[in-house]
Amino acid sequence: MTQTSKTTSYNDIPYESFPFQQTHPDRLATIAKLFGLQSPNVETCKVLEIGCASGNNLLPMAEYLPNASFLGIDLSPNQIDEGNKLLKVLDLPNIELRCQDILDFNEETKFDFIIVHGIYSWVPAPVQEKILAISKKNLSPDGVAYISYNVLPGWHMRGMIRDMMLYHSGKFPDSDSKIKQAKGLLEFLSKSVQGDKNPYGLFLKSELEILKKQNDSYFFHEFLEEHNFPVYFHEFSSAVNRHGLKYLGDSDVRTMSTRDLTPEAQQLLTKTPSMIETEQYMDFLRNRMFRTSLIVHDNKNPIYNLNSAAIVNFNVTSTLTPAEQNMDLHSANPANFIAHDGTTIGTTEPLIKAALLCLFESSPNSMTTAEIIEGACKKLGSKPPVAAEEIAKVTAQIGQTLITAYTSLPVGSLELTTRPINRSSPISSKPRAFKLAQIQAGMIGMVTNPRHQMIRLGDFEKVLLPMLDGKTTITEINQNFKDLVNANKIVVKDNGIQADATRVGEIIQQQVENALKTLAKNGMLVD
Numbered sequence: 001m002t003q004t005s006k007t008t009s010y011n012d013i014p015y016e017s018f019p020f021q022q023t024h025p026d027r028l029a030t031i032a033k034l035f036g037l038q039s040p041n042v043e044t045c046k047v048l049e050i051g052c053a054s055g056n057n058l059l060p061m062a063e064y065l066p067n068a069s070f071l072g073i074d075l076s077p078n079q080i081d082e083g084n085k086l087l088k089v090l091d092l093p094n095i096e097l098r099c100q101d102i103l104d105f106n107e108e109t110k111f112d113f114i115i116v117h118g119i120y121s122w123v124p125a126p127v128q129e130k131i132l133a134i135s136k137k138n139l140s141p142d143g144v145a146y147i148s149y150n151v152l153p154g155w156h157m158r159g160m161i162r163d164m165m166l167y168h169s170g171k172f173p174d175s176d177s178k179i180k181q182a183k184g185l186l187e188f189l190s191k192s193v194q195g196d197k198n199p200y201g202l203f204l205k206s207e208l209e210i211l212k213k214q215n216d217s218y219f220f221h222e223f224l225e226e227h228n229f230p231v232y233f234h235e236f237s238s239a240v241n242r243h244g245l246k247y248l249g250d251s252d253v254r255t256m257s258t259r260d261l262t263p264e265a266q267q268l269l270t271k272t273p274s275m276i277e278t279e280q281y282m283d284f285l286r287n288r289m290f291r292t293s294l295i296v297h298d299n300k301n302p303i304y305n306l307n308s309a310a311i312v313n314f315n316v317t318s319t320l321t322p323a324e325q326n327m328d329l330h331s332a333n334p335a336n337f338i339a340h341d342g343t344t345i346g347t348t349e350p351l352i353k354a355a356l357l358c359l360f361e362s363s364p365n366s367m368t369t370a371e372i373i374e375g376a377c378k379k380l381g382s383k384p385p386v387a388a389e390e391i392a393k394v395t396a397q398i399g400q401t402l403i404t405a406y407t408s409l410p411v412g413s414l415e416l417t418t419r420p421i422n423r424s425s426p427i428s429s430k431p432r433a434f435k436l437a438q439i440q441a442g443m444i445g446m447v448t449n450p451r452h453q454m455i456r457l458g459d460f461e462k463v464l465l466p467m468l469d470g471k472t473t474i475t476e477i478n479q480n481f482k483d484l485v486n487a488n489k490i491v492v493k494d495n496g497i498q499a500d501a502t503r504v505g506e507i508i509q510q511q512v513e514n515a516l517k518t519l520a521k522n523g524m525l526v527d
């Protein structure tokens, strides 16, 4: 490992940073609480992001959590300048983006959440040590740090590709030709390795498919960067322990379960003496190459037996959609609910069907367990339980499903939060969208929602959002759209074909109304 600490490549090839839902304080606080720990108040938390690039992960958090405060540091002045330009327009008082080397960070402030995404494996040993030292010194007593890194054994396979690309691209002077040549080499190898069933050839082909989808900036920094030091999970865990910290869990809690493994593997893993060993063997079984670990102070004692009654500590939000419209709630016929990636969760239990349906109808607003029970009973035409014993029984029954869904479905399908999430906002006569969304819509056609997800906008919303500045009335917005149609800048469609001139005004009015309702429902409008 080289001992240089500075890397300037991010100045030359900026990293396209995005919001990353798994780093959000809501998620970190929930996982701590799920494992029996006290967790910081998300609304008023202090967050530090180390290696924040241009701040695209922190800026939306800062706008949607106005009473929390955020500090992002990064070595690259160009990236920090870019973030600060955006910050100037957003005029947010609760965030600072600072150009600073990790090695020079000497603050005394305690942070409730420390985020280190995509840095640890990509910096030399002294910087890795400093990241862990900051995570100890600057983490508040109940704080949670998030650190992501490349892991072995999975990265041995990627590393092999990296080595070949580094060898080949090293002959070329500038980064553009290095990227082109490295991609060209992989394409050449995947086409030229002989034999249809050759495992090496199949691996190269599958990697090529994955890498084709990555942008040049990611590709360069992941494969052609000077530093890339994957570690085994047990090595990372030991390094964390040396700093007076301990591993809490993974930000994707699904990966902590053995559910996807063979029965034999599940059985054997019950015999491992520690959770660290279990997780290490799971990496061997899955050939894992990337981890997103949550870290806490080593005086914490997480409890990993998830208790279904603990659901009362959380607010629940679900984006699970019923597979069929007219679900038979009362019978024991199976009913399925579908997650955004197509994964389904099924049940034959009337109470659970009704509970998931209530959550679907309330989305994107959260419900407490008491509200879910009341809503589910109402749907089934029964009275909510009154006796403590009966309430506990129903809570445990619903809790079992919700905790299973949270720990087994993709991030974002069913969320548990430590605070209520009530996103619907009224539509004023001069609607105002969050400022970052107004800017992102015009610039990249995607916006970050309050759940910290990037949403791709339709053509109509891309034009509408920048008009939602709190000064323009809905009548003026409708007129703006008509002007754009008259100037042939946009086309309004009626049942998929260009609308007749006589219908344009009416269709615009309807589309503006519908789009505003959707934005309001998703909490994208400021009250």
Ligand SMILES: C[S@@+](CC[C@H](N)C(=O)[O-])C[C@H]1O[C@@H](n2cnc3c(N)ncnc32)[C@H](O)[C@@H]1O
Residues within 6 Å of the ligand: 005, 006, 007, 010, 011, 015, 016, 017, 018, 050, 051, 052, 053, 054, 073, 074, 075, 076, 079, 100, 101, 102, 103, 116, 117, 118, 119, 122, 123, 127, 221
């Ligand atoms: C792979 S990027 C990840 C950026 C961002 N966290 C994300 O995931 O989108 C790594 C970042 O770490 C920053 N970095 C590398 N070494 C650093 C150091 N010694 N001090 C501060 N930042 C550093 C780089 O400038 C770059 O922005």
